[in-house]
Amino acid sequence: MPLVKAGAEVANDWIFVPDGAVLPGTGQTSVSLARFLALKQGQENGPLPDGVRLGPADDPAELEPYLPELKLIEVDFPRYTDGRGFSQAQLLRRRYQYCGELRAVGHVLRDQIFYMHRSGFDAYETRRATVSEVLEALAEFTEAYQPAADGPGAAFRKRTGA
Amino acid sequence: MYRYDQFDARLVAERVAQFRGQVARRLAGTLTEDEFKPLRLQNGVYLQLHAYMLRIAIPYGQLSPAQLRRLAEIARDYDRGFGHFTTRQNIQFNWVALKDIPDVLAKLAEVEMHAVQTSGNCIRNTTTDHFAGAAQDELLDPRAWCEIIRQWSTFHPEFAFLPRKFKIAVTAAEHDRAAIRVHDVGLHIRQKDGVTGFEVWVGGGQGRTPVIATLVNPFVPEAQILDYLEAIMRVYNRFGRRDNKYKARIKILVTELGEAEYIRQVEAEFAAQRDAEKINLPKAEVDRIHAYFAPPALAAKSESSKLFEAAKVADPAFARWTRTNLHPHKVAGYTSVTVSLKPLGVAPGDATDSQMEVVAGLSEKYGYGDIRVSHAQNLILPHIALDDVPDVYKALDAAGLGAANESRITDMIVCPGLDFCNLANARSIPVALEVQKVFADPAYEEDIGKLHINVSGCINACGHHHVGHIGILGVDKKGEEFYQILLGGRADEKAALGEIVGPGLKAEDVPGAIHRVVEFYRAQRTSPAEKFIDTLERLGHQPFQDALYAAG
Numbered sequence: 133m134p135l136v137k138a139g140a141e142v143a144n145d146w147i148f149v150p151d152g153a154v155l156p157g158t159g160q161t162s163v164s165l166a167r168f169l170a171l172k173q174g175q176e177n178g179p180l181p182d183g184v185r186l187g188p189a190d191d192p193a194e195l196e197p198y199l200p201e202l203k204l205i206e207v208d209f210p211r212y213t214d215g216r217g218f219s220q221a222q223l224l225r226r227r228y229q230y231c232g233e234l235r236a237v238g239h240v241l242r243d244q245i246f247y248m249h250r251s252g253f254d255a256y257e258t259r260r261a262t263v264s265e266v267l268e269a270l271a272e273f274t275e276a277y278q279p280a281a282d283g284p285g286a287a288f289r290k291r292t293g294a
Numbered sequence: 295m296y297r298y299d300q301f302d303a304r305l306v307a308e309r310v311a312q313f314r315g316q317v318a319r320r321l322a323g324t325l326t327e328d329e330f331k332p333l334r335l336q337n338g339v340y341l342q343l344h345a346y347m348l349r350i351a352i353p354y355g356q357l358s359p360a361q362l363r364r365l366a367e368i369a370r371d372y373d374r375g376f377g378h379f380t381t382r383q384n385i386q387f388n389w390v391a392l393k394d395i396p397d398v399l400a401k402l403a404e405v406e407m408h409a410v411q412t413s414g415n416c417i418r419n420t421t422t423d424h425f426a427g428a429a430q431d432e433l434l435d436p437r438a439w440c441e442i443i444r445q446w447s448t449f450h451p452e453f454a455f456l457p458r459k460f461k462i463a464v465t466a467a468e469h470d471r472a473a474i475r476v477h478d479v480g481l482h483i484r485q486k487d488g489v490t491g492f493e494v495w496v497g498g499g500q501g502r503t504p505v506i507a508t509l510v511n512p513f514v515p516e517a518q519i520l521d522y523l524e525a526i527m528r529v530y531n532r533f534g535r536r537d538n539k540y541k542a543r544i545k546i547l548v549t550e551l552g553e554a555e556y557i558r559q560v561e562a563e564f565a566a567q568r569d570a571e572k573i574n575l576p577k578a579e580v581d582r583i584h585a586y587f588a589p590p591a592l593a594a595k596s597e598s599s600k601l602f603e604a605a606k607v608a609d610p611a612f613a614r615w616t617r618t619n620l621h622p623h624k625v626a627g628y629t630s631v632t633v634s635l636k637p638l639g640v641a642p643g644d645a646t647d648s649q650m651e652v653v654a655g656l657s658e659k660y661g662y663g664d665i666r667v668s669h670a671q672n673l674i675l676p677h678i679a680l681d682d683v684p685d686v687y688k689a690l691d692a693a694g695l696g697a698a699n700e701s702r703i704t705d706m707i708v709c710p711g712l713d714f715c716n717l718a719n720a721r722s723i724p725v726a727l728e729v730q731k732v733f734a735d736p737a738y739e740e741d742i743g744k745l746h747i748n749v750s751g752c753i754n755a756c757g758h759h760h761v762g763h764i765g766i767l768g769v770d771k772k773g774e775e776f777y778q779i780l781l782g783g784r785a786d787e788k789a790a791l792g793e794i795v796g797p798g799l800k801a802e803d804v805p806g807a808i809h810r811v812v813e814f815y816r817a818q819r820t821s822p823a824e825k826f827i828d829t830l831e832r833l834g835h836q837p838f839q840d841a842l843y844a845a846g
Binding site for chain 1 (some may be wrong): 299301302304305308309311312329333419445446448449450451452453454455457522528531532566568570573575578579582584592632672695
């Protein structure tokens with residue numbers, strides 16, 4: 133599936149390993165939050181991945197202690213109408229100060245990408261939009277009213293110079 | 295009123311361009327209808343029974359004459375010559391072609407209007423007291439905070455795909471005309487130790503599970519209100535139910551968690567906000583927005599007006615209208631005029647293009663360019679000198695807008711019903727019009743006094759039947775329309791939900807049944823000053839129910 137990051141389509145070097153499947157010893161892998169915590173806390177033995185995939189019901193607070201060592205967090209949108217991932221992204225970026233790659237995966241639509249970017253996503257894995265469409269979507273609005281994780285600064289700050 | 299600066303103007307223009315692209319992709323087939331749906335909804339475009347419907351935002355119900363004229367033009371050029379004002383203080387057009395909608399949005403943008411977030415699972419138009427800035431009984435003008443909330447909630451990246459729609463209402467008067475206790479969030483502006491703040495109510499709502507809101511915080515200082523709203527929204531976005539759309543409103547979250555646990559979660563989220571997450575609206579910005587809502591420079595007038603008094607003596611119909619359709623103004627010699635959109639025989643809330651132009655003209659000539667839409671689906675001219683009221687009435691009456699029925703029994707809130715809506719189970723407009731006929735005599739209606747009848751064509755309750763003093767709910771029983779009657783609802787500061795009194799009635803039996811209930815009230819009231827709702831509360835529902843079914 134095409135992966136768009138930093139304004140270009142890039143190769144996806146990561147593999148998501150579903151729960152129950154054997155973890156490969158090499159390569160970049162991501163696992164579910166539950167499995168990551170199990171590996172981390174010793175309930176499961178195996179190589180420790182440096183990527184995690186959050187489902188919509190997962191609490192990003194559980195990842196907070198491990199964020200400095202994570203290179204990738206994927207936020208899954210099983211249905212594009214489920215907006216919980218936007219809150220997860222804002223929490224990861226603004227409250228827990230996560231600095232690695234934050235990737236939207238699943239049912240990711242072109243017309244959600246502007247909001248995703250503002251919520252803190254910086255990579256989009258989508259079957260529903262081409263690179264040029266993603267770039268177009270990111271440029272659709274030059275202003276924003278409220279502070280968020282990324283994108284245009286809040287209009288009220290620009291107005292007042294605050 | 296608020297005027298766009300470069301930021302507002304650019305955002306709305308970019309939204310028009312974005313939607314033009316979305317419509318083009320939909321028409322070309324690259325966007326599926328399923329994927330287009332939330333996008334068009336967040337631009338106010340519904341697929342209705344017969345056509346697409348476009349719902350246009352009227353932030354907190356305020357319009358300028360130029361804006362109302364533009365709505366008239368759209369009604370004439372793109373619809374069938376009328377528009378329908380809604381209980382969200384918005385307007386909707388039922389017959390606009392999808393291909394024309396981007397052009398309509400562009401025309402709206404020219405007069406600083408849009409259709410952003412008038413539908414869909416996002417934060418909708420913030421509503422308020424339709425007499426805001428004019429009412430004698432308000433603490434302060436709530437509109438500036440409504441505008442601040444409008445800006446904060448517009449294109450909020452985190453809260454565009456909520457479990458369900460989300461409605462905020464604000465009042466600053468003890469007598470709540472904004473129905474804040476039946477909103478997802480209701481804010482009552484208070485002052486404490488010289489600080490302005492908000493009493494915060496959460497989880498009220500109507501629909502199929504009506505709930506009166508919970509008091510979540512008695513006082514959030516104004517400097518923190520947006521952060522507090524962010525906490526409320528985040529808890530809802532993360533934990534509101536998404537498995538069943540009928541259980542997805544915030545009221546269900548509050549009910550299922552229980553009041554104490556819900557409040558704990560909101561307070562915990564609020565407390566967890568880091569400094570960098572706080573919105574910190576600069577004082578200069580708050581002041582800038584407040585300045586737009588400075589009171590108009592009303593010419594000094596004496597308390598009473600000879601012209602006004604003489605006109606009342608000369609014309610009993612005018613005198614009656616002044617008793618029902620005027621509201622006390624905070625400045626001596628002025629009043630707020632309700633322009634009733636409920637004349638007999640017209641779908642409640644509808645106005646024609648020429649009627650809109652008449653109201654726009656009156657607002658320019660007499661009304662300091664200020665027009666409001668009320669959640670009861672009427673228009674308001676908030677600042678009219680008593681001296682000018684006779685001329686205003688004459689012009690309104692000539693345009694078919696002179697009905698003397700504000701908050702009276704024929705001033706019904708009515709949803710579009712099965713005539714327009716694909717959710718409805720029954721028609722609402724025809725039954726409302728039949729009930730109106732029973733009370734068509736203005737003297738009889740005036741004698742009945744204040745009485746709210748609200749009519750919905752299905753349990754989604756767009757006609758607010760739960761909070762009508764008398765509610766009428768259309769249901770479908772094996773292909774036949776029936777109407778259940780509710781008694782005792784109210785949307786004000788004593789908010790209560792009406793109770794269904796018994797088996798549903800056939801449409802033709804509704805007017806007679808309502809008539810019997812009203813006659814029972816008239817016979818039982820201690821004096822004409824005792825309102826229907828007060829007699830009902832004093833005597834209980836049973837005798838009214840007996841009267842309702844008395845014809846057997």
